[in-house]
Amino acid sequence: MAGGxxxxxxxxxxxxxxxxPVANLPxxxxxxxxxxxxxxxxxLNVSGRRFETWRNTLDRYPDTLLGSSEKEFFxxxxxxxxxxxxxxxxFRSVLNFYRTGKLHFPRYECISSYDEExxxxxxxxxxxxxxxxxxxxxxxxxxxxxxxxxxxxxxxAKLPNMTFRxxxxxxxxxxxxxxxxxxxxYVTGFFIAIxxxxxxxxxxxxxxxxxxxxxxxxxxxxxxFFCMDTACVMIFTVEYLMRLxxxxxxxxxxxxxxxxxxxxxxxxxxxxxxxTDNEDVSGAFVTLRVFRVFRIFKFxxxxxxxxxxxYTLKSCASELGFLLFSLTMAIIIFATVMFYAEKGSxxxxxxxxxxxxxxxxxxxxxxxxxDMVPKTIAGKIFGxxxxxxxxxxxxxxxxxxxxxxxxxYHQNQRADKRRAQKVQKARLARIxxxxxxxxxxxxxxxxxxxxxxxxxxxSSTEEEQRLKSTSLLESQHHHLLHCLEKTxxxxxxxxxxxxxxxxxxxxQNYSSRSPSLSSQDGVTGxxxxxxxxxxxxxxxxxxxxxxLQPLTHTHTHHQGLQELSTIHIHPLSTSRSSxxxxxxxxxxxxxQSNQITTAIISIxxxxxxxxxxxxxxxxxxxVSAL
Amino acid sequence: xxxxMVIFSVxxxxxxxxxxxxxDELELSTVRHRPEGLEQLEAQTRFSRKELQILYxxxxxxxxxxxxxxxxxxxxxxxxxxxxxxxxxAHFLFNAFDTDHNGSVSFEDFVMGLSILLRGSIQEKLNWAxxxxxxxxxGYITKEEMLDIMKAIYxxxxxxxxxxLREEAPQQHVEVFFQKMDKNKDGVVTIxxxxxxxxxxxxxxRSMHLFENVL
Numbered sequence: 001m002a003g004g005x006x007x008x009x010x011x012x013x014x015x016x017x018x019x020x021p022v023a024n025l026p027x028x029x030x031x032x033x034x035x036x037x038x039x040x041x042x043x044l045n046v047s048g049r050r051f052e053t054w055r056n057t058l059d060r061y062p063d064t065l066l067g068s069s070e071k072e073f074f075x076x077x078x079x080x081x082x083x084x085x086x087x088x089x090x091f092r093s094v095l096n097f098y099r100t101g102k103l104h105f106p107r108y109e110c111i112s113s114y115d116e117e118x119x120x121x122x123x124x125x126x127x128x129x130x131x132x133x134x135x136x137x138x139x140x141x142x143x144x145x146x147x148x149x150x151x152x153x154x155x156x157a158k159l160p161n162m163t164f165r166x167x168x169x170x171x172x173x174x175x176x177x178x179x180x181x182x183x184x185x186y187v188t189g190f191f192i193a194i195x196x197x198x199x200x201x202x203x204x205x206x207x208x209x210x211x212x213x214x215x216x217x218x219x220x221x222x223x224x225f226f227c228m229d230t231a232c233v234m235i236f237t238v239e240y241l242m243r244l245x246x247x248x249x250x251x252x253x254x255x256x257x258x259x260x261x262x263x264x265x266x267x268x269x270x271x272x273x274x275x276t277d278n279e280d281v282s283g284a285f286v287t288l289r290v291f292r293v294f295r296i297f298k299f300x301x302x303x304x305x306x307x308x309x310x311y312t313l314k315s316c317a318s319e320l321g322f323l324l325f326s327l328t329m330a331i332i333i334f335a336t337v338m339f340y341a342e343k344g345s346x347x348x349x350x351x352x353x354x355x356x357x358x359x360x361x362x363x364x365x366x367x368x369x370x371d372m373v374p375k376t377i378a379g380k381i382f383g384x385x386x387x388x389x390x391x392x393x394x395x396x397x398x399x400x401x402x403x404x405x406x407x408x409y410h411q412n413q414r415a416d417k418r419r420a421q422k423v424q425k426a427r428l429a430r431i432x433x434x435x436x437x438x439x440x441x442x443x444x445x446x447x448x449x450x451x452x453x454x455x456x457x458x459s460s461t462e463e464e465q466r467l468k469s470t471s472l473l474e475s476q477h478h479h480l481l482h483c484l485e486k487t488x489x490x491x492x493x494x495x496x497x498x499x500x501x502x503x504x505x506x507x508q509n510y511s512s513r514s515p516s517l518s519s520q521d522g523v524t525g526x527x528x529x530x531x532x533x534x535x536x537x538x539x540x541x542x543x544x545x546x547x548l549q550p551l552t553h554t555h556t557h558h559q560g561l562q563e564l565s566t567i568h569i570h571p572l573s574t575s576r577s578s579x580x581x582x583x584x585x586x587x588x589x590x591x592q593s594n595q596i597t598t599a600i601i602s603i604x605x606x607x608x609x610x611x612x613x614x615x616x617x618x619x620x621x622x623v624s625a626l
Numbered sequence: 627x628x629x630x631m632v633i634f635s636v637x638x639x640x641x642x643x644x645x646x647x648x649x650d651e652l653e654l655s656t657v658r659h660r661p662e663g664l665e666q667l668e669a670q671t672r673f674s675r676k677e678l679q680i681l682y683x684x685x686x687x688x689x690x691x692x693x694x695x696x697x698x699x700x701x702x703x704x705x706x707x708x709x710x711x712x713x714x715x716a717h718f719l720f721n722a723f724d725t726d727h728n729g730s731v732s733f734e735d736f737v738m739g740l741s742i743l744l745r746g747s748i749q750e751k752l753n754w755a756x757x758x759x760x761x762x763x764x765g766y767i768t769k770e771e772m773l774d775i776m777k778a779i780y781x782x783x784x785x786x787x788x789x790x791l792r793e794e795a796p797q798q799h800v801e802v803f804f805q806k807m808d809k810n811k812d813g814v815v816t817i818x819x820x821x822x823x824x825x826x827x828x829x830x831x832r833s834m835h836l837f838e839n840v841l
Contacts, residue, residue, distance in 0.1 A: 007684025498786035
């Protein structure tokens, strides 16, 4: 329940008078405020700065430090105030949370100091309001990354017990780990460069003897170039095989982009070796040599920037696609127009629409080679429109791509984003749980409430004290819900049981008997505890201590069913005895019922005492339902 | 050139829109309400000064503008019934509190209503309840009105109830109610029948005293 509306609880309770004439059952007794104090101001002294607030304001959130009795540890008898040796600036936000029900995160605050304060005062950070939550999460993520980076630098110390294979893999991935890795890194880089340069130089025309025409160097010094090529390919092959051996997941390694580039880089050589100097295939062989240029992509292992560029292009695929699509559209339109415009003129270069594509592309990208120019007036007009629109069409998506690049460059990797999404889901789940926690809290304390009433009969005061530590607000709220139950003669149950009972109603109409049973009980107007006292004696396996027996109650047997469904396969008697024994657990935990509100626990209840014949019937039914 | 013409044609529309929205904003910000003085309220209701102070602080905290409109009212009331849908019943409750029917509940309306509910005589409380049930305020509770109220109450229970909520449950409850209250069997319940019947019913009498120590 939000703190703000706690002030409206008296109103809601007063308005419940509207249900009274309609109800057929007597209402439960209202919780009395045993030691009702007049609302008073309390002073919180935080490192010298005094904050004052009403006691009721703090009581709104009983599961935090200030709302519970934990603050009594900080009470200073002489000055009659609560002293906290903490940061007063952050305390402002904490106190405002009690006042307004919303937790805000101030922007100038350090994230870790804020977290510490929240932890000290027992406030979970998930309830930061939506206005500040994004900021909080971003800062937290940045902080976590920075810490992780620091840790990674420290992590480079060699871990013991790493297999040779793992060492190799680490060396490959991270050249700074050892000297050998660094040497390897530089050697491969050197050879990539050599390989690329030889490819380039091969085609340069070398000086030649006067009677021959110019030949490229490759043909002049064939042997030398062949040796260089062989050496480079040797190195690359060895490197590839070593990586393949060291990779922890070979299949994944083989599918990765870098390994494909490696393979493409060395394959032409081997194909060339295998193939003989056959005339037919030598043309294809020449084409294959083009693929040698892919060796330059191997540099991306050596350059972080290249990798980011590649990643950006991959992630901007949609913008690039849009650019391409719009350009294609414009090209086709203008090419058609130009073709028809220039059709009339003689000796026109615009022989067909595809031939006009070249003109359109050159004009739109403002290259303007001048090998094709329009001669008619209409052609010239459309040509100028073409070049103007080219500027616009290209200028539009490019800034988007550029901004994408810079965003991705500064932003975290996709893995972190996915992690953030999981955190968001977890946060929403926690808030949802806290909301359902109210109804669960009611269901729990319903039985506790009955327990309290039973105890009043048995009058054991110490246990009474222990159990009555649910806050007054909570108990009043639960009393209100209880009155509503009585008015409508139906009870609140949780989702699980409702599903189950729905199923059973479908299985057989036995369950139609039980509602009438309970309504009968209700109409006769018996208070639950008085009636159940008579019925508890036939309870088998009654190893439960005496004071727990009044808990058996016609209306709560359904929760016993819930427990049965979670026990899977158990013989009937042991399941019942285990239920009985487990009742002790929650009974002793009652004072902590508030803390349980954020978890969804189905606490077992002892099986109930409707007349015995029905009970055995029920058990038979439930087992078959399992 | 065409682009310039397009830009010019768009602009005048925008200017018109901004002047309208400025006026709207002015209206919204002037809806504020200050209640009558503490002495006056003390005289009109049966609350003490301290109680009025506590009530007002809570009221103002949730509604800084000093009045509650129906939406806020529904939101506040729904927080107390997380499992069901309290909006219909909140609507009826709102109408019961909004005695002058101006669409908003001011602090005076709120405190007058609470005064009747918490400190009023049995007669006054029953009167208030009758007023709540009588949706069109014509002095008679018809079966349809009662059915609406009953459905609203059952809606607050939500779906997950034991025993499972059946469609006819509100209708049956209304039948039981009318059987008890409608003495002359004319199909409507008048205020006198209602008060008579309630005063003779022990359960109802006892439950009327239930919330007296709420504040």
